[in-house]
Amino acid sequence: MSSLTRAVIPPEVLARYAEPHRRYHTVRHLRAVLGALHRWLGPELPSSLRTAALWHDAVYDPKAHDNEEQSAALVVGDPRAALLILATKRHELLDEGEDMRLLLDADLWILGAAPRAYRRYAALIRQEYTHVPDTAYRAGRAAVLERFLQRPRLYFGPFPEREARARENLAAELSRLRT
Structure with missing residues (x-):
């Protein structure tokens, strides 16, 4: 492809x-x-x-x-x-x-990637926001992740395994941001 x-x-x-x-x-x-x-x-x-x-x-x-x-x-x-x-x-x-x-x-397909690929994605997003101080970035990114996690569904198609993995990835990143 x-x-x-x-x-x-x-x-x-x-x-x-x-x-x-x-x-x-x-x-x-x-x-x-x-x-x-x-x-x-x-x-x-x-x-x-x-x-x-x-x-x-x-x-x-x-x-x-x-x-x-x-x-x-x-x-x-x-x-x-x-x-x-x-x-x-x-x-x-x-x-x-x-x-x-x-x-x-x-x-948003990347959200449901394997954990290692997701962590790479999250690191690349952080690099795009190097102009934002770490404390502000963590707060802003956490707010974005929380909004996604509050949704009843991340994907509109029938992707239950991808949906579950995406939620795990988002929650893990959120946890890392808060430590």
Whole structure:
């Protein structure tokens, strides 16, 4: 699937995900999102879903609070793709579309990874926020993790094993942040 995924990423998208300040939100993350979508839907993705997947983190500045809005603005002429991107801001459904469920699940797929891969993800996220002092980072990250853990479900699809592992990973990171 990786050769297929590489073939569909336009150079202007690759350039954005290769920005030097990125550690997790890189081309590797983009390929993981596309790979999950291709596993679930096959080699052809619906146009708006493909566009949203490609551009969902095109603008990524850890100091900004409007990355999703800026990314959505880049998909001129595709209002569905823009809405899908906006849903990644809080990872909450803005409508009942299956494409939205799939994109949100793919974007958070890392949460249910094996513990070692999850710890690497968490370390890369911390590297993206090196400008934030440790105490403030721990408090802010803990708040994000707590919000996820309070949800009845992290994934919208039928992934009970992944859901359980994601909750274990989030709880373990939360525990590490509090020590």
